[in-house]
């Protein structure tokens with residue numbers, strides 16, 4: 140193993156992630172583990188140089204105080220207690236902040252080396268994956284989003300064609316998105332890739348369905364069914380690769396933190412399809428996942444892409460999805476992305492996309508009355524997607540985009556710009 144590690148035991152403090160990031164900023168790898176980690180689990184971790192307890196026994200979760208497994212106090216690793224009210228100083232625990240800084244604890248007490256970088260992280264994960272998987276096979280749903288792409292690249296590096304990627308095109312992808320998954324993973328990285336074009340199946344199920352939640356349920360449910368069907372066709376697969384990242388774990392609730400929202404990636408597979416999980420990114424934050432993707436040689440536009448909802452363009456083709464409006468969303472989105480890149484806005488604006496509502500309005504084309512759809516442009520900035528402000532796009536850029544949409548996209552006679560911040564609007568428009 141290349142990297143030293145400081146283990147943070149999660150006693151419910153909301154600062155754990157901040158501390159993990161501070162340690163990584165000092166150049167030392169750090170992982171957060173549940174407070175009730177056993178001695179065996181701790182011993183199975185590689186290159187542990189020290190342990191930090193944060194939160195303290197007085198932390199009450201669901202009416203019960205939490206503390207670590209008492210044997211850990213005797214584990215022999217240097218331990219630091221932050222905000223640990225009954226700090227067991229008799230057991231040679233260090234306490235912050237009066238005696239010791241984080242830096243001193245890590246480097247002087249634990250004698251950790253500042254050897255955390257993406258190259259070492261990738262090498263370590265490759266070794267761990269090989270150890271876990273051996274000569275067996277891993278299945279991965281490769282959507283083409285940042286997390287699944289990075290996990291695919293990592294697994295390809297570790298086990299090559301023992302990884303089977305399944306890319307399901309639900310017909311709601313952006314323009315050329317499935318093509319670029321095939322280009323990068325099959326042609327460039329020589330992945331074992333199964334491409335499933337399920338467009339007709341998804342659009343058939345969605346026909347006439349206008350309720351946004353219902354649409355999301357159908358897309359999510361159908362995705363799992365298609366993936367399951369492919370999994371059943373394959374023999375001898377023991378593992379499921381997942382692009383779980385650290386924020387997913389926090390949002391789904393840890394042993395000491397309440398659930399924010401349910402994350403279910405491909406969690407909905409039936410009981411008899413039991414796989415052991417391979418999740419090499421689960422300790423990384425989003426920016427680190429991107430850096431990891433770059434280290435693995437993925438193209439920048441795949442690694443630095445803006446967030447895209449799982450149900451894809453389905454949430455941006457409002458009301459019941461029709462093929463003409465879906466095409467209008469896809470084509471106008473491609474124009475918007477092209478023009479934002481040309482104006483340098485792709486690096487500046489957090490998220491930008493187009494939406495097509497399910498009503499028509501009157502217009503004039505070639506001296507004749509037309510009754511057609513409108514395209515709404517949305518471009519927002521945010522830090523955490525909880526609140527967002529509207530990007531003040533240069534008027535000339537908006538005019539150029541509008542002109543292109545009105546001439547190049549069929550069935551559209553009007554373009555609008557959404558001026559609404561979040562709240563009260565949401566970022567998506569469904």
Ligand code: XMP
Pocket residue numbers: 446447448449450490524561564565566567568
């Ligand atoms: P809202 O519309 O709630 O969106 O303001 C906040 C952010 O979440 C993204 N989003 C999703 N991301 N699966 C995802 O991975 C989804 O189903 C989903 N729905 C919304 C949205 O694009 C925005 O960045």
